[in-house]
Amino acid sequence: QVTLRESGPALVKPTQTLKLTCTFSGFSLNTFGMSVNWFRQPPGKALEWLAHIDWEDEKFYSASLKTRLSVSKDTSENQVILTLTNVDPVDTGTYYCTRVRAVDTDMIVDYWGQGMLVTVSS
């Protein structure tokens, strides 16, 4: 059974660094074709893709957030860590980690975490 769970601070002050951890089970990030992607959803807005890390440790980031985002993995702990520097109130939203799996030639988001609401406020 595949599960993912986001954890981290619920409240962060402007200019601080946000660090979120995705702890997963039921799959390995060492397996060919597996990756973890992060999304976020500001209140009342659509989901926004943030970052990707895969079994080969390839990383991709949202173009608009590239200078502030980083993602890493700890395969022994089955964790992926997302870091967002210099946060602003516009970074407020629900953050989701997801599993992405290769199906034929497609990369499908097939499992999601419950999401974690992060508020940026002084």
Add this chain to the structure above:
Amino acid sequence: EIVLTQSPGTLSLSPGERATLSCRASQSVTSRSLAWYQHKPGRAPRLLIYGASIRATGIPDRFSGSGSGTDFTLTISRLEPEDFAVYFCQQYDKSPRTSGLGTKVEIK
């Protein structure tokens, strides 16, 4: 990036009725690279459909997806009580992956 527009915003229906949800893309989604998800409050979103029309494992056959190019549809043939939720589409044809705002299916 590809913008996905879902309609209607809210669908008020009774159990047993048919639900038809639309997802329109701002440019063609090639290879039918579109998925549909169900999302209930406080729960993880659940994959229903990928490849525009392929049901994910364990998804009942009352859920069906269709469409290509810029117009996609999710149909729930007969609403069950557990189907009242928010449904959103997501394209994975072009980076970045983008999602629609969702359609809320509520009990009439």
